[in-house]
Amino acid sequence: MADHTLPIPGAITAAPSRGAALLEWLHGWVVTVDHKRLGILYVVYAIFFLLVAGAEALAMRIQLAIPGNHFVGPETYNELFTMHGTTMVFLVGMPILFGFANYLVPLMVGARDMAFPRLNAFSFWLTAFGGLLLYFSFIGGFGLYGMGNAPDVGWFAYAPLTAKAFSPGHNTDYWALSLIVMGFGTLGTAINIIATTLSMRCRGMTLFRMPLFVWLMLVVSGLTLITITPLTAAQIMLLIDRYVGGHFFDTQSGGSAVVWIHFFWIFGHPEVYVLVMPAFGIASEIIPVFSRKAIFGYPAMVAASVGIAFVSLGVWAHHMFTVGMTSVGNAFFVLSTMMVGIPTGIKIFNWLATMWGGKIRFATPMLFATGFLFQFLIAGLTGIMLSVAPWDWQLHNSYFVIAHFHYVLVGGIVFCIFAAIYYWYPKATGRMLSETLGHWHFWLFLIGFHITFDTMHLVGILGMPRSIYTYEADRGWNTLNMIISAGGMIQGIAVLIFAWNLIDSFLHGKEAGNDPWDAWTLEWSTPSPPPAYNFGADPVVRSRRPLWDLKHPNDPDWKYEQ
Amino acid sequence: MSAIQNSIPIFADENWRLPSRGRVGMFSLIIGESAIFTIFVVAYIYYIGRSVSGPTPQILDIPIFNTVCLLSSSLTIWLAEHAIERGCMHAFAAWWALTMALGIVFIAGTAQEWTRLILHEGLTIRTNLFGTTFYSLVGLHATHVVVGLIMLSLVLLFTLLGRVEQRHAERIQVLSLYWHFVDAVWVVVFTVVYIVGR
Amino acid sequence: MTTESQPGDRQTATIQMPAPTAWPIILAFGCTLAAAGLVTSAGISILGGVFMLAGSIGWFRQVLPHEQHEEISVAVQPVAIASARALVDRIRLSPEHRARLPVETYPVVSGIKGGIAGGIAMIGPALLYGLIAQHSIWYPVNLLGGAGVAHWQNPTTAEIAAFHWQSLFIAIVIHSFTCVLVGLLYGAMLPMLPRHPILLGGVLAPVLWTGILHSFMGIINPALADRISWSWFLVSQVAYGITAGIVVARQERVPTDQSLPFAARMGIEAPGMMHSRADAGPSRDKDKP
Amino acid sequence: MQPGRRLCLFRSRLCALCLPCLCAVPALAQGPQATPSILAPASTPAHEIYNLSLFVLLITGSIFAVVAGLLAYVVVRFRARGPDAEHEPPQIYGSTQVELAWTVIPVLIVVVLFLTTARIIFAIQDAPEPKSALDVTVIGHQFWWEFRYPKLNIVTANELHIPASTRGAPEPTYLHLLSADVDHSFWVPQLAGKTDLIPNHPNEMWLDPRAPGLYVGQCAQFCGVEHAKMLIRVYVDTPQQFDSWAENQQRLAVDDSAALAGREVFESQACVNCHTIVGTPAHGTFGPDLTHLMSRATIGAGAAANTPENLHAWIEDPGTFKPGALMPAMQLSNQQVNELVAYLSTLH
Known part of the structure; x- marks a missing residue:
């Protein structure tokens, strides 16, 4: 995926020396404003941090494998889970999904580039440098001893633990500053995606003919505009507290810790949908192609996506059932949270109906998409359990919650991301990923995933809270924790296989051709990899599946679509 | 399988109009900015009357003149938009300069207010919750005004150099959208800080 | 789609793409340094400010007065868009076994009307029960609405028989919402199973529903479960089902469904089962800007 | 191969579902105590x-x-099988x-x-x-x-x-x-x-x-x-146990002359800044009340059992059990710590 130059005709004339060629090549990537290159940069960056944050997770699992372990100390453990969470959300999840959006949205709507190509480059580099700043904290500040100054207040950074009094040093500052920098990058990308989908569509690409992935990215970008910014605002307040002595979250001077919790989750919950809805988009592209059927109920899928986005803005306080709200407040957020289940259910049923009656080919992308469906179903149901406030009083901040959101984030999103990489890698590089390695990757990851996270539900029910670096030996959690850790290792192996597959297939993979999956959206009508200008001539579409229309002139979609 | 002829007929389609990307982008930015302001406004409202010590909002004077200046600058920038659309570059420059002047008056008024509060009332951002929330919210808005003024002055500079022409009308309009937004936010900030909050 | 496959003269054509530029990365680097200065030293921030200024100016000159472009020549890359799967199956419709179907069925929206009518009909037996059992029409209302009234821990019978406006409000909301929804569900599903709509919707479904509620009522609403009379409950459910059924039956029937197979009764939209549009060129489609 | 794969899928699902449950059984049975x-x-x-x-x-x-x-x-019923590569299934748009x-x-x-x-x-x-x-x-x-x-x-x-x-x-x-x-x-x-x-x-x-x-x-x-x-x-x-516990807790701290040396260490060091012992000059509130320390089974909020050895180790350096605890290591001599432990051990 990584180091590949797209052929830019006429770019390379003579054969310069090796070093100069390398420099030239690097320079090309650094100054690029091409949406495809930036998309690839995003994805490579995110995969790198996926490995980093995965390693952090494994370190935590080694520490927790047995009670009273001394693999890492409490300070280090706290830094590990803070960095793991922050990295996975901001340096893996968001960049990789925006990377896909960058690469695919212009291709799918038949445009030559994003609406604001330079802003696009700027956004990526903000994200990239923000990530570097976050990781600089390991060596920054007081120097390299110990673990430096990495944030250690949890990725939710509840006040007043972040106040100067309880968190001296620059740990929290690194967290807030790097996220603000990345937040502006994300804001830029979101604006760019919205402008691209609204203003750059090719002829005939009405809103209701856009591929679902584009629809989902449009909804996600809209949601990003109003969810990332509250976090930025809250972090600015935090920095005002820490640097100029403000009192926003200073509980000694009348400030409120609860306000931070509200602000954080006003960002934090929609953020989950910002992460998961692109995954929905990916599934909505892959499942139809491998089932050989049009997506079932396209308008309902669009409506459900918009519905989820709207409802998600009113559910944040379900993270706060234990904070001590009034009973009526609790009941309201129970209802709004349960309502999210309805559009989500529509989506799951529509995917099932898409597969129903199809001729399903289980190539690796489809395997991952099916895994996604299964796990996302469970994640949704445990979500319903957690929305039941009294039960949440028990399960909140326990390993059950950890299991639930890893079911969403790993079982749902990461599975979809893998599916997407297997699916679009041929388009981006011109080579297929190895199916054999892909199957190994899938099965190992699936098994490891279930061993880890199914078991996590149980320790949660047995009363194990999150964020603890060690636990008492007599609590009955020992065996289960050992199993969880073992499952984590299996997942680690699977991801290494995947990384190897990416590199090996890039060098020796099978030639892909333009349209290896016999798919229907516009990106498959370009060569693999697509030229810098995407389309030699502006495409014109008449239905949601323009390539289907071309492939089946006697049975085109535009005759039947509502 | 025989290959199919792969081109679909191109329809004569004169109606294919899409919204301008500049406008869409600016509207998106405005939505995002509104969310930031919302958070600060909510924090301000939540913390009204919760300071444990120090000055209270009673010490604020209602900045009527400032407000009138800022709001009327929305009108003048709108007239400037019209002027450039019709191609009257002189009128454009004049209205644009007037807009800037009004903006500068507003900022100067804010600066004066802050000087009074800091030096005479002893209210700084560290004093108490009121100070923290007041300076943050009003300061956030003032920052936006300053950013707007910088961009306005760039346009004015290029206008005076004769580089701005009628064909730039759309860009000018996108920029003035931002200015309208800054004015609209002031209405909210004004209401919250000087009317509700007192 | 792609016209590269068209022979000929496009070879020398070029396309304008935005020129690569380093200014965005410099600006981004500057912003990050400016932030990093806060956790290291002020000098870093100043350096970041310099980078930001340079980046902004450079970027500004990139887009004004004209956006900078580079010309990229179009390479001829013939793209064949074809699929090996040239044949598209249709849903096989075998009309033979549909002789037993009723001749007509009802449109989906009729279910909502049925639901409303049924909901009104249900009130009758419920109030009657209240009058007979406790001499108060508010009794059943409070049993339903009591689920949401906060301060009712262990209400006495007299309390339940009295009038409470919150309880009335909640009961109305629950009742009307559920009735309309169930009606909608009937409307959507009964046309799929049209053999005995009255029997299915009027009797079987209420019995099933009552059975499910019977087993769960203790946890959903214990106050209701303790006092409920299941026979009366069933009567009101059946009243709902039958009234809804009758109202639906009186709606205008959709006459063409006589010979439709199950797939069509499900409302499946697929080629062969829906009319194809003669021509719908993009010229007809207006997009909302 | 295909039926085999199908079986494999089924089996892995089954394992994924059942394994943790099976594992949970011994964990649940480990003892009701804790x-x-x-x-x-x-x-x-x-x-x-x-x-x-x-x-x-x-x-x-x-x-x-x-x-x-x-x-x-x-997944089982609609997987593509056989050599039929020419047909697309019926297209369905919705219902x-x-x-x-x-x-x-x-x-x-x-x-x-x-x-x-x-x-x-x-x-x-x-x-x-x-x-x-x-x-x-x-x-x-x-x-x-x-x-x-x-x-x-x-x-x-x-x-x-x-x-x-x-x-x-x-x-x-x-x-x-x-x-x-x-x-x-x-x-x-x-x-x-x-x-x-x-x-x-x-x-x-x-x-x-x-x-x-x-x-x-x-x-x-x-x-x-x-x-x-x-x-x-x-x-x-x-109720009886609770009453007698409460009665004991309401008493002043035991004043045992045998542990006088330890008490002097306690009162002359910074201990009094953070801890309270009712009946003595110690009125600190940053740390736990020690008046009836010996009535508790653990020290350090459950970090260790309340034994003289653990108390000794804790006073020497709380980081032994609880690195990061806010109580500092007081840099006392071994003798002083022994006296302190002797004193604390009298606080029933």
């Missing part, structure tokens, strides 16, 4: 939650069975009726779930406090618990004693939750759901355990370095 399982409720709030959870589990379980069954059926049906059914389920949940929320959260209730103020500190019994005039730490409640004479305990520094959360799974302790935001919760015994729990809101070792022990006593 697993704070939410499936073993011992108090009304926990019981209500438990019943509700079974109901929700039943509903979500049936949804799971139906949908996962459909998925399995689709209003079917989609309507699977929209309305979830809505109905949500209505039922919500009504049930709302009732339990009100029943637990808005339960009126009876006159006979015992009030305890719980104050969360980094990283220990302070328990104050205002009516009984008792202050203790980390180990909460409450009387068992009987059906005839209900004696629920109402906890008033405060925090001295950052957010904490009080969670004893067998007794009630958790509630957070937040500075400037007093909260409340109640318990009415029936069976005497020891119930464990711990802080459930990340609160800093030693969040993991902020353990709670709740002793549910019979």
